[in-house]
Amino acid sequence: MKNYSKQREAIIAYLDSVYTHPTAEEIVKGVREVIPNISLGTVYRNLNDLVANHKVLILHIDGDKDRYDGHTAAHAHLKCYKCGKVEDIFLKDDQLSVLKEIGGEDFSLDYNALCSGCKIEK
Amino acid sequence: MKNYSKQREAIIAYLDSVYTHPTAEEIVKGVREVIPNISLGTVYRNLNDLVANHKVLILHIDGDKDRYDGHTAAHAHLKCYKCGKVEDIFLKDDQLSVLKEIGGEDFSLDYNALCSGCKIEK
DNA sequence: TATAATAATAGTAATGATTACTGATTTAAA
DNA sequence: TTTAAATCAGTAATCATTACTATTATTATA
Numbered sequence: 247m248k249n250y251s252k253q254r255e256a257i258i259a260y261l262d263s264v265y266t267h268p269t270a271e272e273i274v275k276g277v278r279e280v281i282p283n284i285s286l287g288t289v290y291r292n293l294n295d296l297v298a299n300h301k302v303l304i305l306h307i308d309g310d311k312d313r314y315d316g317h318t319a320a321h322a323h324l325k326c327y328k329c330g331k332v333e334d335i336f337l338k339d340d341q342l343s344v345l346k347e348i349g350g351e352d353f354s355l356d357y358n359a360l361c362s363g364c365k366i367e368k
Numbered sequence: 369m370k371n372y373s374k375q376r377e378a379i380i381a382y383l384d385s386v387y388t389h390p391t392a393e394e395i396v397k398g399v400r401e402v403i404p405n406i407s408l409g410t411v412y413r414n415l416n417d418l419v420a421n422h423k424v425l426i427l428h429i430d431g432d433k434d435r436y437d438g439h440t441a442a443h444a445h446l447k448c449y450k451c452g453k454v455e456d457i458f459l460k461d462d463q464l465s466v467l468k469e470i471g472g473e474d475f476s477l478d479y480n481a482l483c484s485g486c487k488i489e490k
Numbered sequence: 491t492a493t494a495a496t497a498a499t500a501g502t503a504a505t506g507a508t509t510a511c512t513g514a515t516t517t518a519a520a
Numbered sequence: 521t522t523t524a525a526a527t528c529a530g531t532a533a534t535c536a537t538t539a540c541t542a543t544t545a546t547t548a549t550a
Contacts, residue, residue, distance in 0.1 A: 248525080249518070249527065250518090251516080251527055269507095270507085270508085283528095283529070285528075285529045286530095287529075290507090290508060291509085291528090292527095294509090306428030306429075308428075311507065311508095324471055335470060341466055344462075348444055348479070352481065353444075354477075354478050355470070355476075355477050355478075356477075357474065357475045370496080370497065371496080371497050371547065372498095373498055373546085375499070376498090391536095392537085405500070407500045407501060407502090409501075409502085410498080412537065412538075413498085413538085416538095431509095
């Protein structure tokens with residue numbers, strides 16, 4: 247990641263603009279609105295670099311594709327076991343300090359539970 | 369998972385006996401000491417069932433195979449970004465209650481940091 | 491017990507998300 | 521500019537995991 251590339255900037259801009267935890271395929275579809283012929287391989291390669299540099303978070307989901315999150319401020323994820331949706335859980339300062347105390351700054355915290363929508367239905 | 373199977377029991381026993389977060393291939397290798405012709409597909413199928421029933425934890429690791437953990441008491445994982453090893457972090461009661469307060473009982477908490485070995489070397 | 495119905499298995503084939511490759515293009519430094 | 525390094529699009533390859541199938545094991549019932 248030593249040179250500028252408009253493809254990478256467009257990927258970052260797209261991830262900044264959404265709060266939906268898209269897959270690589272959803273990202274390439276979104277970025278193609280701006281760069282019509284960007285290839286899926288380019289998206290994967292840049293996402294890997296961005297993840298390695300902590301600019302983007304990767305979410306591994308049981309039996310599903312990886313998802314990506316451009317909003318790196320510490321937060322937890324709730325994976326709904328009913329509908330599969332991933333929701334953000336925003337952490338309070340005191341919760342955050344406990345998490346950092348356990349094992350450092352760089353963590354991921356994922357919950358299996360019902361999302362707000364499915365909780366209401368139930 | 370309605371009938372008994374010695375294959376599943378052997379998988380559970382193997383996972384109980386180790387603290388190394390093995391992959392499916394390591395598990396099949398270990399279980400073959402007891403059931404020489406158990407197949408990898410059987411291991412995967414049983415692991416999926418056990419994960420769905422919260423008897424076993426699954427660990428998704430960036431760019432690597434999934435790993436499994438038979439010790440389901442709540443704990444965090446430290447993935448060493450230098451050597452790749454996964455270590456358990458045991459949680460204190462007050463830390464645990466904060467985690468449950470955030471999003472419920474069923475969570476996974478993973479840290480990217482240096483493991484105890486690599487920390488010393490450094 | 492036998493018998494029947496269901497569940498699980500071994501072995502193998504197929505899948506598909508992700509990565510690797512290649513020749514062309516872009517970037518950035520001298 | 522010229523040159524070297526980085527990145528790209530497009531496509532082929534990989535390989536962890538899942539799906540399939542014919543056989544065997546388990547459980548329930550008579």
